[in-house]
Amino acid sequence: MPSPATQDAVDTPAIEFRGVVKQFGDNTVLDGLDFTVAKGDRVTLIGPSGSGKTTILRLLMTLEESDGGLIFVDGEPYTHEMRGDKRVARSEKQRGLVRRRVGMVFQQFNLFPNMTVLENIIEAPIHVLGWPKAKAVDKAEHLLELVGLSDKRDARPTQLSGGQQQRVAIARACAMEPDIMLLDEVTSALDPELVADVLGVLRNIAETTDITMLIVTHEMQFAREVSNRVLMFDGGKIIEEADPETIFTSPENERTQEFLRAVL
Numbered sequence: 458m459p460s461p462a463t464q465d466a467v468d469t470p471a472i473e474f475r476g477v478v479k480q481f482g483d484n485t486v487l488d489g490l491d492f493t494v495a496k497g498d499r500v501t502l503i504g505p506s507g508s509g510k511t512t513i514l515r516l517l518m519t520l521e522e523s524d525g526g527l528i529f530v531d532g533e534p535y536t537h538e539m540r541g542d543k544r545v546a547r548s549e550k551q552r553g554l555v556r557r558r559v560g561m562v563f564q565q566f567n568l569f570p571n572m573t574v575l576e577n578i579i580e581a582p583i584h585v586l587g588w589p590k591a592k593a594v595d596k597a598e599h600l601l602e603l604v605g606l607s608d609k610r611d612a613r614p615t616q617l618s619g620g621q622q623q624r625v626a627i628a629r630a631c632a633m634e635p636d637i638m639l640l641d642e643v644t645s646a647l648d649p650e651l652v653a654d655v656l657g658v659l660r661n662i663a664e665t666t667d668i669t670m671l672i673v674t675h676e677m678q679f680a681r682e683v684s685n686r687v688l689m690f691d692g693g694k695i696i697e698e699a700d701p702e703t704i705f706t707s708p709e710n711e712r713t714q715e716f717l718r719a720v721l
């Protein structure tokens with residue numbers, strides 16, 4: 458039996474949105490959004506274009522600032538906290554400590570073009586986490602093996618295919634040993650024949666680590682293969698959630714049915 462303290466740690470969600478509001482001018486994209494992602498879950502957000510999926514990931518990377526509500530990571534308030542009944546912004550230092558636990562992989566890889574593959578991976582562990590170079594290189598070599606690119610460690614990103622670059626970007630995100638990995642349309646810029654390799658790497662990470670994944674994708678195959686829970690998002694709200702099998706074979710909500718008819 459876990460002790461009560463351990464049980465608490467297990468039960469604390471990796472991510473919690475509590476009444477989160479996000480507006481762009483007059484456009485209220487999230488209007489009091491509540492949802493949680495349990496530790497170790499691999500959750501895919503699906504839904505129509507413009508429904509606010511990417512905005513959720515950008516809030517979690519502090520690339521956008523919320524206008525209301527609270528976001529928690531591992532139970533800790535992230536960008537804002539309540540002091541009495543006042544919602545106040547947390548300091549850059551406090552945010553930075555939480556952000557460190559969150560890694561992100563983007564559609565456009567975003568590798569440093571003037572660095573080798575290895576240098577791309579060791580940069581943040583050395584400069585952000587303060588690791589000695591030897592430790593960062595060890596970790597990077599292990600990760601390159603995991604993503605099947607050990608022979609490319611001294612190559613430049615421009616010498617790699619899109620799929621290989623994306624696998625380097627995944628290794629780079631993993632090098633920071635994040636608790637949470639955010640994946641935003643990571644296969645969208647890839648030729649179809651390269652998608653399978655990237656999916657394979659992510660499935661492998663999902664199966665062999667307890668990293669929490671929050672995935673935004675238009676590829677339903679991705680949702681099926683990598684995630685264990687799917688949230689259908691529409692108009693800034695979650696309108697249905699289920700395991701992939703259930704949501705893809707027997708969705709209940711009419712909007713989900715309509716959306717899936719259009720994309721499957």
Ligand SMILES: Nc1ncnc2c1ncn2[C@@H]1O[C@H](COP(=O)(O)OP(=O)(O)OP(=O)(O)O)[C@@H](O)[C@H]1O
Nearest residue numbers: 481484486504505506507508509510511512513673
């Ligand atoms: N920086 C911004 N400035 C103004 N409006 C924005 C900005 N970013 C997003 N929006 C708007 O917020 C809404 C939600 O966008 P978001 O990218 O989160 O949707 P999405 O569900 O990820 O869409 P897609 O599936 O097309 O990527 C859209 O109406 C979009 O136009």
